Amino acid sequence: MPFRVVVEHSIMFKNRLSHAHEASFNRIVRRTFLLPMAVLAVGSILLAWLVSHLLGLTNWVDHTDRVIAQARTCEKLAVDMETGLRGYLITGDPSLMQPFNEAESQMGNELSSLEEQVSDNSFQAERVESIRNSYGQWLSYAQDMLGRRQRGEDYQSLPLNAQGKVYMDTVRSEFSGFVKDEYVLRDQRINAVQRIDRNIKRLRWIVLLVLGLGIGWYVRQQLGEVARIYESALTTAEEKTEALSQAEARLRQYSEDLEKTVAQRTAKL
Numbered sequence: 001m002p003f004r005v006v007v008e009h010s011i012m013f014k015n016r017l018s019h020a021h022e023a024s025f026n027r028i029v030r031r032t033f034l035l036p037m038a039v040l041a042v043g044s045i046l047l048a049w050l051v052s053h054l055l056g057l058t059n060w061v062d063h064t065d066r067v068i069a070q071a072r073t074c075e076k077l078a079v080d081m082e083t084g085l086r087g088y089l090i091t092g093d094p095s096l097m098q099p100f101n102e103a104e105s106q107m108g109n110e111l112s113s114l115e116e117q118v119s120d121n122s123f124q125a126e127r128v129e130s131i132r133n134s135y136g137q138w139l140s141y142a143q144d145m146l147g148r149r150q151r152g153e154d155y156q157s158l159p160l161n162a163q164g165k166v167y168m169d170t171v172r173s174e175f176s177g178f179v180k181d182e183y184v185l186r187d188q189r190i191n192a193v194q195r196i197d198r199n200i201k202r203l204r205w206i207v208l209l210v211l212g213l214g215i216g217w218y219v220r221q222q223l224g225e226v227a228r229i230y231e232s233a234l235t236t237a238e239e240k241t242e243a244l245s246q247a248e249a250r251l252r253q254y255s256e257d258l259e260k261t262v263a264q265r266t267a268k269l
Helices: 003-015 018-090 092-116 122-151 156-267
Strands: none
Touching: 018 092, 018 122, 018 156, 092 122, 122 156
């Protein structure tokens, strides 16, 4: 039935009700329209929250990918510095120091950027600080070796080279552990996204069915209440009509008796 017809019938029905019945009818109409609207509003808010939460987790997955890429960048710079240092120490060609110098000029900023990206994760932030310290030890070693090479001092002794290897292995190991933990965190966040997605797909039809049945049952109850009010109003109207008919009959009888009395008195006069 079109909504306009429903409204017109509701207005005609209200015009036939008493004040008490009209008040009850108004309350039922308000509940019938407002409660489903409130349920839909709550459902919309819940859906918006789930979507927002899902997007938030997706953003965290992207954030983890950026952190991993940044860690790989820092690790590559360290490897470039090591490669440039070895090439120069072996050949003495200053041009081979270009990768070392370029990587050194970028390393501080890149490590700071990595540290900023994991500022929300205290454990990983401590790992970055440990990487920075290990890198600082290796850089001091590298600068010492460059000085030895330039001054013509011993830079090829096994203990010195072994120490440099230990420093760089430590840097690589810490980068490897850092990235491994980020991959674990990334997998956890991806699993959370997939779990929410599965739950939404699994529950959406159940929720819609329950909401549909619940709203249908509620509307039916309200319509039943409206029917009871209508029956009560009809009963009241019938009683009033019957009482009015009786009053009219008594009034007609009284009028007839009055006319007879007047006629009799007039005849006597």
